[in-house]
Amino acid sequence: MPLEELKHKEQVLRECFMKKLEYLNVEGDNDICIVKMIKNYGALWHYTHQLLLAELDNKEASSTSAETMEIRATGLKMAGGK
Numbered sequence: 001m002p003l004e005e006l007k008h009k010e011q012v013l014r015e016c017f018m019k020k021l022e023y024l025n026v027e028g029d030n031d032i033c034i035v036k037m038i039k040n041y042g043a044l045w046h047y048t049h050q051l052l053l054a055e056l057d058n059k060e061a062s063s064t065s066a067e068t069m070e071i072r073a074t075g076l077k078m079a080g081g082k
Helices: 003-021 032-059
Strands: none
Touching (some): 003 032
């Protein structure tokens, strides 16, 4: 994938994620479907962002590298959905 296309996708996913965060009720009363939707957009943006950073590092011959990337939530408790 060309770098410009990756930059575009990262930007679009970031904007989508920011818009989806508006659905989040920080007081804790969230439908599980809304939480999953926000989580999916956040994860997609994060993966794309990390890939973009890695590609930019490769272009600039940086020494930053990673063999694996792990995203994990521990102790997450959700109240039942509506």
